[in-house]
Amino acid sequence: MVGTEFDFEAAARGMNTSHDLVLIATDQVPRRRLQRLVAGLARSLDLAASRRPVSLVLLGGIAASDRIELERYARILPIASSTPDIAEIEEAVAVLVPLKLPNADLIHGRDPINEVMAVLGPLKATSDHIALINAAADGPHAVRETLRRYANTGAGWTDEVEDNDE
Incomplete structure (x- = not known):
């Protein structure tokens, strides 16, 4: 010193x-x-x-x-x-001694969207599946909105509001 x-x-x-x-x-x-x-x-x-x-x-x-x-x-x-x-x-x-960190892929895991697609397989993935998977990239609100539209379509409902002011 x-x-x-x-x-x-x-x-x-x-x-x-x-x-x-x-x-x-x-x-x-x-x-x-x-x-x-x-x-x-x-x-x-x-x-x-x-x-x-x-x-x-x-x-x-x-x-x-x-x-x-x-x-x-x-x-x-x-x-x-x-x-x-x-x-x-x-x-x-x-x-x-510095820590030896594991590989980043092991820490963060694999891409969840790719994992879902791998489980579904290319032949089983429908356009509805693809729409939900794409919505997942935009977060939970987008997934809820996509599911709401899917359920409304299945029930025969539309997003249009009827005007009953006659």
Whole structure:
């Protein structure tokens, strides 16, 4: 930070859409010293007007009171073991890893109009079906109006209003 050095075991910064500053500390660092380091880093980031979030990966156990103090300055990602395996590390830092989103077609599904046409089949789709499907593209009001006209036609009714003022 602007020429200041901090004595952490390791540090990494996020790339692309992640702006996190990730610090690594072991249980070999005295907790008071670690608290001062993290607090000093947080103050330096504030003075530099940085909006970079800080995450601290802690290897080894941590007392609840120490964790509460550190959480004032950073997101704490504890790993119970001093010598973790890959699975423990991946689990602890999972919140820092971007989500892998499924394919957009799976999220939004297929086009409903095409799905209806596929179920009806080209030979079974009547002009009335097509009219309803086309109305669906214009929303529920258009579908209601198309159904009303369909029912009126089937009942022999017209939309014309009779004039009984004779």
